[in-house]
Amino acid sequence: MDTFRLLEGHFPVSVRFDQRLPWLDWRRRSVSLIENENTQAIQAWDTNAGFWDERMGEGNAFFDVLLWPAVEKLLKPEPGERLLDVACGNGVASRRMANAKASVTAFDGSPAMIALASARSGPSTIDYRVLDATDYEALIGLGASAFDGALCNMALMDMADIDPLMNAMAVVLKPGGRFVFSVLHPCFNNPATIQMGELEDRNGTLVTTYSVKIARYQTPFTQVGLAMHGQPVPHPYFHRPLGMLLAPALAAGLRVDGLEERAFPPENVGSATPLSWNGRFSEIPAAFLARLRRAT
Ligand SMILES: C[S@@+](CC[C@H](N)C(=O)[O-])C[C@H]1O[C@@H](n2cnc3c(N)ncnc32)[C@H](O)[C@@H]1O
Numbered sequence: 001m002d003t004f005r006l007l008e009g010h011f012p013v014s015v016r017f018d019q020r021l022p023w024l025d026w027r028r029r030s031v032s033l034i035e036n037e038n039t040q041a042i043q044a045w046d047t048n049a050g051f052w053d054e055r056m057g058e059g060n061a062f063f064d065v066l067l068w069p070a071v072e073k074l075l076k077p078e079p080g081e082r083l084l085d086v087a088c089g090n091g092v093a094s095r096r097m098a099n100a101k102a103s104v105t106a107f108d109g110s111p112a113m114i115a116l117a118s119a120r121s122g123p124s125t126i127d128y129r130v131l132d133a134t135d136y137e138a139l140i141g142l143g144a145s146a147f148d149g150a151l152c153n154m155a156l157m158d159m160a161d162i163d164p165l166m167n168a169m170a171v172v173l174k175p176g177g178r179f180v181f182s183v184l185h186p187c188f189n190n191p192a193t194i195q196m197g198e199l200e201d202r203n204g205t206l207v208t209t210y211s212v213k214i215a216r217y218q219t220p221f222t223q224v225g226l227a228m229h230g231q232p233v234p235h236p237y238f239h240r241p242l243g244m245l246l247a248p249a250l251a252a253g254l255r256v257d258g259l260e261e262r263a264f265p266p267e268n269v270g271s272a273t274p275l276s277w278n279g280r281f282s283e284i285p286a287a288f289l290a291r292l293r294r295a296t
Contacts, residue, residue, distance in 0.1 A: 026219065026220040026221060026222070027220065027244070034134070034160050034161050035160075037160040037222060037236060037238070038109075038132070038134050038159070038160035038161065040236060041109075041158060041159070041160055041235060041236050042109040042110055042132070044224075044233050044234070044235035044236065045089075045108075045109070045110040045112075045113060045158070045235060046110040046111065046112045046113070047112075047232055047233050048227075048231045048232050048233060048235065049090075049110055049112035049113045049115075049116055050112070050116065051228070051230070051231050051232055052089060052090060052113070052227075052228065052231070053089075053090040053113070053116040053117075053120075055228050056089065056090050056092055057090075057092070058092055058095070058120075059092055061264075061268065061270065061271070061278075062277070062286075063092060063093075063153075065264060065265070065268055066262050066263075066264060066277075066286060066287050067153060067154065067182050067262065067287060067289075068093075068096065070182070070260040070262050070287070070289050071093065071151060071153060071180060071182060071289065072096075073260065074178075074180045074258045074260060074289060074290075074291040075097075075149055075151055075178065075180045075291070077096075077097045077100035077102045077149070078100070078101075078102065078148075079100065079101035079102065080101065080102070080103075081102045081103070081148040081149060082102070082103050082104075082105070082146060082147050082148055083097050083102045083103070083104050083105075083147060083148060083149050083150065083151065084104070084105050084106075084107075084142065084147045084149070084150035084151070084172065085097065085104055085105070085106035085107070085150075085151050085152075085153075086107065086133055086150060086151065086152035086155065086165065087107070087108050087109065087133055087152055087153075087155030087158070087159070088106035088107060088108050088113070088114075088117060088128070089108060089113050089117070089153075089155075090113060090116050090117045090120065091106055091117030091118075091120060091122065091126065091128060093151055093153045094106035094117065094122075094126050094128070095120070095122040095123065095126065097151070098122060098123035098125045098126050099122075099123060101125075102125070102148075103125045104125060104126045104127070105126075105127045105129065105142065105147075106126055106127070106128050106129070107128070107129040107130065107131035107133075108130065108131070109130070109131065109132045109133060110130075111130050114128050114129065114130050133152075133155075133159055133162075133164070133165045134159060134160060134161045134164050134165070135164065136164035136167060136168055139164060139165065139168035139171075139172065140168050140171045140172060142168075142172050143172060144171055144172065145171075145172070145173070145174045145175065145177075146172050146174075147172055147173050147174065147177055148173075148174055148177055148178075149173070149177055149178045149179070149180070150169060150172070150173060150177070150178075150179045150180070151179075151180050151181070152165070152179070152180075152181040152182075153181070153182050154182050154183065154184070154287075155181075156181055156183050156240075156245065157183045157184050157186070157237050157238055157239065157240070158227075158235065158236070158237065158238070159238060160222075160236070160238055162240075162245070162248055163248045166248040166249045166251070166252045166254065166292075167248070167252045169249070169252065169254060169292065169294065170252040170253050170254060170294055173294040174294070175294055175295065175296045176293065176294060176295075176296040177293070177294050178257075178291050178292065178293050178294075179249075179254065179291070179292045179293075179294075180258075180289065180290070180291045180292075181289065181290055181292075182262075182287055182288070182289040183245065183287070183288055183289075184237075184286065184287060184288075185261065185285050185286055185287055185288040186217070186239060186240060186241055186242055186245060186288065187214070187217060187241075187242065187288075188212055188214070188284050188285060188286065189212075189277070189284075189285075189286045189287070190214075190216065190217065190237075190239045191221075191223040191225045191237040191239055192214075192215060192216040192221075192223065192239070193212050193213070193214060194212065194213040194215075195210070195211075195212055195275045195276075195277070195281070196210065196211050196212065196213055196275070197209070197210050197274065197275055197280070198211070208280075210275070210280040210281050210284075211284070212281070212284055216239070217241055218241055219241075220238070220239055220240050220241065220244055221239050222236050222237070222238050222239070223236070223237055223239065224236050224237070225237050228272075229272040229273065229276070230272075242288070246290070249292050253294070253295055254292035254293060254294060254295075255292065255293050255295065256290055256291070256292055256293075257291055257292075257293050258289075258290065258291030259288075259289065259290050259291075260287075260288075260289040260290075261285035261287070261288055261289075262285050262286065262287040262288075262289065263281065263282050263283065263284055263285045263286060264277060264278050264279045264281065264282055264286065265279055265282060266279040266280075266282040267279055
C-alpha cells in the first residue's frame, strides 16, 4: 500500500495531536515501512531534482542568509582537509567547501541530483557519488577515519532513518572530527507548523504580528510537504523532536559541542509568499544546527 495513504489513515484530520497515539509508535516502524518511505523520499527528490537545481543554483536566500554563515562558523572548512557532504543535493555546499580548498566527497541518494551536481562547474576536488544515507554498510565503505569533517545541510528531516548515518559518523570521521548538520527547526518549523500574520488596529495604529502556531511537536510523524514553492511533487518530511534527533548521535558516541538557531534578519523580507519564512519572523528561528564530534 502507498506509504502516505497508510500514514494519512493514521492521522485523520480530526485527531487531537496532544494525545499520544498508542496504536502507532513511529519510532518502532517496521524495517519494510522505513525502506518504503526511504524509496519514496528518494524518488520524490529525483523527480524534483531539475526544479531544485534551477532554483537553488549556487545558493538562495535560505541557504545564503539563514544557513551558510552558521555552517561556516560551526564547520570551519580548512585548506587541505577531507570533508564529506551528506545528501549534497545539487552540490551547492560541496562547492563552497571545495572553494575553501578542502577535498570533498559529496553524495546523495538521488541519481538525478548527482548528475546535476556533476554538471555544474566547480573545483575539481569534489568526488560526487550516488549513495543512500540509510545504508550503514555503504556509508562505512567510504573509509574508516577518512574524514576531518562532515556536513549534512538541510537533509536529516528528509531521511526516513538517521540511525545508520549517526552510527557511521562515529566510524568515518577521524577521532576528534566534526559532523555539522542543519535542519528545519523541529520546534518552530516542522511540517505541521502554521505561519500566521495578524493585523490589528492598536489604538489607531495598524500593527501586523507574525507568529507560528504549533499543534504537533512531541510525537514524531511523517508528512508530505514542499521544500520550495512550486516544486513538481511534494516529498515526505520525517519530523523528529529535538531529543529524538540527537539521541542516535549520542548513542553512537558523538558529543554535541556547538549549537546555532537561525532566524532571518528583520531587513530580509523578500520571499515567495507574504507568510513565507523571512525577516518578518525574525524572532523565530527557522533552522537549527548542531556540531557533533567523534571522541578523540
Ligand atoms: C533539502 S535537500 C538538501 C540538499 C543539499 N544538502 C543542500 O543544502 O542544498 C535534501 C536532500 O536529501 C537527499 N536525501 C533524502 N534522503 C536521502 C537518503 N536516504 N540518502 C541520501 N540522500 C537523501 C535528497 O535527495 C535531497 O537531495
